[in-house]
Structure formats: structure tokens, C-alpha cells
Amino acid sequence: MSTKLLGSIINPETNLIEAPVILSNVIDCNDAYYFRISEPQLIKVNRLFETDWIKPLLVPSYGLEGYLANTNKNIVYIENTF
Numbered sequence: 001m002s003t004k005l006l007g008s009i010i011n012p013e014t015n016l017i018e019a020p021v022i023l024s025n026v027i028d029c030n031d032a033y034y035f036r037i038s039e040p041q042l043i044k045v046n047r048l049f050e051t052d053w054i055k056p057l058l059v060p061s062y063g064l065e066g067y068l069a070n071t072n073k074n075i076v077y078i079e080n081t082f
Helices: none
Strands: 027-029 032-037 041-046 051-056 066-071 074-079
Touching: 027 066, 032 066
Parallel strands: none
Antiparallel strands: 027 032, 032 041, 041 051, 066 074
């Protein structure tokens, strides 16, 4: 599902619009923006800031910030280790 509200997503469990906490940098590539939120999930939004997809992201710790890197065909999450 998508929304045109900048920085918001529709929670599929509650069907409510929620603003995520962004815990990574934002990557701009392939006509889209990618970022990690606190769930932990990887979000892809298009140029109109509509959500294209949400994917689970394997993160060893919770609540820590990190960085996304574009490595040719993959987006990799690198967590801060203090």
C-alpha cells in the first residue's frame, strides 16, 4: 500500500498511517529512495514518496543506527558498533 504523505507508511496490521523512525541514511538510486526504519525494515519509496515495497531486514541489534550502501545489485545495511 502507498501513501502520498511524506515520511508515512500504512501499517498493514492496523491500517493506520504511521510515521517511521528512520535509522539509516537515505540512498537515492534507480528513481527511488531507500532507507531503514525502526521495525527493522528496508523501505523503498518512489519519487512521489509513495511506498513501493517494505522488506524485512536482518539486524543483529535493535535501536542502533547504521548505514545503507549500494553494492551493484544489492543494498547492504552496515550497523554502527559504537
